[in-house]
Amino acid sequence: xxxxxxxxxxxxxxxxxxxxxxxxxxxxxxxxxxxxxxxxxxxxxxxxxxxxxxxxxxxxxxxxxxxxxxxxxxxxxxxxxxxxxxxxxxxxxxxxxxxxxxxxxxxxxxxxxxxxxxxxxxxxxxxxxxxxxxxxxxxxxxxxxxxxxxxxxxxxxxxxxxxxxxxxxxxxxxxxxxxxxxxxxxxxxxxxxxxxxxxxxxxxxxxxxxxxxxxxxxxxxxxxxxxxxxxxxxxxxxxxxxxxxxxxxxxxxxxxxxxxxxxxxxxxxxxxxxxxxxxxxxxxxxxxxxxxxxxxxxxxxxxxxxxxxxxxxxxxxxxxxxxxxxxxxxxxxxxxxxxxxxxxxxxxxxxxxxxxxxxxxxxxxxxxxxxxxxxxxxxxxxxxxxxxxxxxxxxxxxxxxxxxxxxxxxxxxxxxxxxxxxxxxxxxxxxxxxxxxxxxxxxxxxxxxxxxxxxxxxxxxxxxxxxxxxxxxxxxxxxxxxxxxxxxxxxxxxxxxxxxxxxxxxxxxxxxxxxxxxxxxxxxxxxxxxxxxxxxxxxxxxxxxxxxxxxxxxxxxxxxxxxxxxxxxxxxxxxxxxxxxxxxxxxxxxxxxxxxxxxxxxxxxxxxxxxxxxxxxxxxxxxxxxxxxxxxxxxxxxxxxxxxxxxxxxxxxxxxxxxxxxxxxxxxxxxxxxxxxxxxxxxxxxxxxxxxxxxxxxxxxxxxxxxxxxxxxxxxxxxxxxxxxxxxxxxxxxxxxxxxxxxxxxxxxxxxxxxxxxxxxxxxxxxxxxxxxxxxxxxxxxxxxxxxxx
Numbered sequence: 001x002x003x004x005x006x007x008x009x010x011x012x013x014x015x016x017x018x019x020x021x022x023x024x025x026x027x028x029x030x031x032x033x034x035x036x037x038x039x040x041x042x043x044x045x046x047x048x049x050x051x052x053x054x055x056x057x058x059x060x061x062x063x064x065x066x067x068x069x070x071x072x073x074x075x076x077x078x079x080x081x082x083x084x085x086x087x088x089x090x091x092x093x094x095x096x097x098x099x100x101x102x103x104x105x106x107x108x109x110x111x112x113x114x115x116x117x118x119x120x121x122x123x124x125x126x127x128x129x130x131x132x133x134x135x136x137x138x139x140x141x142x143x144x145x146x147x148x149x150x151x152x153x154x155x156x157x158x159x160x161x162x163x164x165x166x167x168x169x170x171x172x173x174x175x176x177x178x179x180x181x182x183x184x185x186x187x188x189x190x191x192x193x194x195x196x197x198x199x200x201x202x203x204x205x206x207x208x209x210x211x212x213x214x215x216x217x218x219x220x221x222x223x224x225x226x227x228x229x230x231x232x233x234x235x236x237x238x239x240x241x242x243x244x245x246x247x248x249x250x251x252x253x254x255x256x257x258x259x260x261x262x263x264x265x266x267x268x269x270x271x272x273x274x275x276x277x278x279x280x281x282x283x284x285x286x287x288x289x290x291x292x293x294x295x296x297x298x299x300x301x302x303x304x305x306x307x308x309x310x311x312x313x314x315x316x317x318x319x320x321x322x323x324x325x326x327x328x329x330x331x332x333x334x335x336x337x338x339x340x341x342x343x344x345x346x347x348x349x350x351x352x353x354x355x356x357x358x359x360x361x362x363x364x365x366x367x368x369x370x371x372x373x374x375x376x377x378x379x380x381x382x383x384x385x386x387x388x389x390x391x392x393x394x395x396x397x398x399x400x401x402x403x404x405x406x407x408x409x410x411x412x413x414x415x416x417x418x419x420x421x422x423x424x425x426x427x428x429x430x431x432x433x434x435x436x437x438x439x440x441x442x443x444x445x446x447x448x449x450x451x452x453x454x455x456x457x458x459x460x461x462x463x464x465x466x467x468x469x470x471x472x473x474x475x476x477x478x479x480x481x482x483x484x485x486x487x488x489x490x491x492x493x494x495x496x497x498x499x500x501x502x503x504x505x506x507x508x509x510x511x512x513x514x515x516x517x518x519x520x521x522x523x524x525x526x527x528x529x530x531x532x533x534x535x536x537x538x539x540x541x542x543x544x545x546x547x548x549x550x551x552x553x554x555x556x557x558x559x560x561x562x563x564x565x566x567x568x569x570x571x572x573x574x575x576x577x578x579x580x581x582x583x584x585x586x587x588x589x590x591x592x593x594x595x596x597x598x599x600x601x602x603x604x605x606x607x608x609x610x611x612x613x614x615x616x617x618x619x620x621x622x623x624x625x626x627x628x629x630x631x632x633x634x635x636x637x638x639x640x641x642x643x644x645x646x647x648x649x650x651x652x653x654x655x656x657x658x659x660x661x662x663x664x665x666x667x668x669x670x671x672x673x674x675x676x677x678x679x680x681x682x683x684x685x686x687x688x689x690x691x692x693x694x695x696x697x698x699x700x701x702x703x704x705x706x707x708x709x710x711x712x713x714x715x716x717x718x719x720x721x722x723x724x725x726x727x728x729x730x731x732x733x734x735x736x737x738x739x740x741x742x743x744x745x746x747x748x749x750x751x752x753x754x755x756x757x758x759x760x761x762x763x764x765x766x767x768x769x770x771x772x773x774x775x776x777x778x779x780x781x782x783x784x785x786x787x788x789x790x
Contacts, residue, residue: 015103016067020075021111025068028058028104031091032065035100039065045093053087058104060091067102075106076143083108083145110148110201114140116209121195126216127183134164139174140197140207147200154196161193177211185215186252219257219308223249230302233319234290242286244275249282249304249312256307265301265313269332275318277302284316291326294357327415328356328365328407333384338424341395349375350387350421354407362411370404370418377405387421395425396462429467429521433459435529440515442497445536446505454488454533457495459517469520470495475528477513484513488533497531505537506578539583539632545640547574557643560622564614570599573606573640575628585631591639592625599644601626608642618646 016029032042041047042062049060059070079085086105092098116138123135142150153175155163161177168174175195191213198206225247232245251258262282264271276287282302290298298318305311335350356363367377367385374391387403401423408416435457442455461468472495477484488511489498495515511533518526548558548571558571577584588606593599598618600611608624622644629637 013101013103015105017105017107018069018073019107019109020073020078021109022069022073024070024072028067028069030065031060031067031100031102035091037065037093039063041093045095045098047091047093049089050092050099051089053089056089057087058089073106075108076112078106081145108145108148110144110199110203110205112143112148113205114142114150114197114199114207116140116195116197116207118209120210120212123211123213124216125179125183125213126218127185127220128218129179129183131179131182133179135177135179137175137177137195137211138209139172140209142197142199144199144201149199150197151200152198154198156194156196158191158193160191163195183215185217185254186221189215189254191215217254217257219253219306219310221252221257222310223251223260223304223306223312225249225304225312225314227314229315229317231317231319232284233321234286235321236292237289237325238286240286240288241276244284244286244318245316247277247282247284247302247304247314247316249314251306251310253306253308259307260304261306263303263305265303271298271300274298275300284318290318290320291329291357292320294326294329294355296320326357328354328409328417330354330405330407330417330419332419332421335387335421337422338426339389339393340426340428341393342428342430343389343393345389345391347389348386349389349403349423352385352387352405352419353383354385354417355383356407356409356415358409358411362409362415364410365407366410367405367407370406373401373403375403393425395427395464396431398425399464400424427464427467429463429519429523429525431462431467432525432527433461433470433517433519434527435459435517438529440529440531441534442531443534443536444499444503446503446538447540448499448502450499450501452499454497454499455531456497457490457515457517457529457531459495459527459529461519463519463521467519467521470517471520473516473518475514475516479511479513480508484511487511488513490515497533503535505535505580506541508535510534537580537583539579539630539634539636541578541583542636543575543577543586543628543630543638545573545575545628545638547572548640548642550640557645558608560610560614560644560646561648562614562616562618562646563648564610566610566612568610568614570608570610570644571642573601573608573626573628573642575606575638575640577630577636579630579632583630583632587629587631589627589629590624591627592623594619594622594624598622599624608644614646620645620647622646 014034057071075085088103091100160181162180164176193211195209261279276285301313303311303313331353333351354365356365376390379385403421405419471492472490474490516528518524588601590601624642629635
């Protein structure tokens with residue numbers, strides 16, 4: 001079939017559709033007719049196909065003007081899953097040159113069947129699988145597309161499984177087996193199914209995968225005895241191990257589910273004492289001598305149990321063949337164990353029946369308890385005995401005991417039988433937890449990490465199980481106005497006490513709180529213990545210098561007269577350390593000094609004293625650096641700078657210390673101010689020069705105008721113009737205010753007064769120099785009055 005899309009006279013594009021796998025030489029389309037070209041044009045234009053592919057699927061017959069198949073076209077190999085599938089080439093004509101694009105669409109045919117990756121699938125499914133359980137099956141692949149692709153899955157009909165199909169977001173399909181009917185391994189242990197995948201082509205193709213399902217066994221069948229009653233016989237007093245009879249049961253389950261073990265039923269007491277049964281074979285043997293006088297015929301039930309716990313029982317009847325001589329026989333009617341320790345005296349623990357089939361005195365039986373135990377045996381009814389408590393029980397003193405009952409007849413010689421009962425005494429919550437100590441104490445260093453363990457408390461409870469399970473609780477209280485839980489925590493399980501926060505010795509010295517130990521009984525019992533945690537100081541605070549005060553903008557100087565003698569007290573460095581103990585022991589040491597030979601520092605008191613006579617040669621400015629260290633490990637220190645002025649008069653001190661205080665300030669910005677000053681001066685000089693020249697030129701021009709005019713010249717003098725000296729235009733006298741300072745770089749000087757000690761404070765950050773001199777003997781005079789300059 002040919003599809004003509006459009007036709008252009010000079011350049012046309014045509015499109016054809018052909019099925020894949022078309023035979024070689026099959027007609028694709030009449031190019032000459034579809035392009036409106038005659039055969040001569042095709043031949044004269046040397047018409048040919050131009051394609052960039054290695055494989056040329058079509059061939060141009062120029063003699064007929066037709067396009068035929070040249071190579072086998074496989075759509076799946078050419079395009080894969082892409083639809084629609086097509087390839088394009090051009091028909092080239094020369095003289096004149098023409099290029100006509102041609103598109104060939106390859107139509108899919110159903111030449112591929114759905115295939116499975118594996119030919120066989122195996123499943124193991126328990127016969128207990130719930131209805132509706134799903135099992136995903138392997139998906140099939142079909143290289144064809146559209147209707148020829150995979151369309152449907154079909155599962156061979158069966159009674160147990162149905163098929164449910166799903167579509168993935170990408171359009172692919174997969175199937176699941178759904179259990180519709182319960183499985184029964186005993187009825188059919190294996191299923192063989194087939195999954196068929198079919199496409200939608202014509203003819204339709206399909207692929208198959210075999211599915212094997214092994215049904216896993218569950219224990220859904222109980223053992224079954226092959227007889228409802230077994231009979232046997234044994235001679236009285238037959239030796240132990242004598243074979244009596246064999247019981248047999250079968251289980252249709254497989255493996256361990258079908259493995260049967262045999263045991264005596266618990267419905268009749270004492271049978272396990274008389275007989276043994278082989279758990280694997282079901283053979284019953286004599287366990288101890290059988291007494292004809294007691295049981296002429298013995299009946300009991302035997303249980304057959306598989307590994308899953310399913311059972312069946314059968315009755316066994318054993319006929320005893322009589323011989324003479326019998327001892328009393330003890331049969332347990334009931335026995336209670338454990339017994340609560342709070343049971344009152346007289347509580348019945350067990351009831352036994354004692355029989356002696358002999359007659360007369362030989363059949364008269366007496367029961368006693370062996371040993372010293374708090375139990376006694378009493379009989380109110382013939383042949384029946386009650387085992388009762390004789391005193392109050394205490395599990396903590398005796399948690400278990402063996403009670404041996406002896407039954408003896410009155411024969412000569414007497415025959416007796418013993419029976420031992422194991423009795424366990426159960427606990428009641430009659431003991432509170434007990435701490436081994438009445439008080440706990442511990443130490444912890446300050447600056448600890450939160451969560452660190454401080455100590456642990458342990459309480460013992462002689463009870464058992466839940467009654468002895470001790471929990472530790474922190475009793476509510478306040479420490480420094482805050483709940484104790486803000487400082488400490490207690491692990492409820494193991495009693496480990498941990499720090500909740502980091503402690504600061506300077507804020508809190510100790511923690512005193514109460515821990516309660518409470519057991520898990522009902523009602524619970526508890527006891528308390530007091531815990532004291534002492535916080536140990538660490539050297540975490542450096543010394544703090546209180547005097548002299550180190551200010552950022554002022555300089556404190558101590559005055560020392562030149563007449564000071566040896567040992568003269570200059571000042572005292574006062575420092576404190578908020579730590580305690582040796583961490584707060586302070587020592588003072590002179591680190592640097594302008595003249596080390598002049599001053600010394602008291603290592604214990606911080607007093608700075610002169611160690612020689614002050615001379616006139618000593619510099620006025622003395623700078624001392626004092627280190628204050630504590631005695632901690634490692635030690636911490638602080639440094640203080642003490643400025644000392646060696647002078648007898650204040651002006652001398654002022655001159656020296658002003659330079660001293662300003663050096664630091666001006667050195668920092670000296671370069672900047674020099675450059676700024678140079679720029680300002682240069683600018684002012686140039687400006688003044690330009691103004692002066694402009695004024696001169698202006699006056700010269702005005703004088704020339706007046707000179708050439710006929711008007712009289714009247715000179716103009718500014719106000720206050722004085723020709724007294726004939727050299728300028730200023731007033732005769734001008735006043736200037738000048739404030740004297742110790743530094744020419746400042747413009748004024750301010751003085752302040754105070755007085756108790758010789759302290760000089762310089763303020764370099766203000767507009768002037770502030771000096772305070774505290775002296776009991778002298779007061780500095782005010783600054784001089786302004787100067788007059790004429």
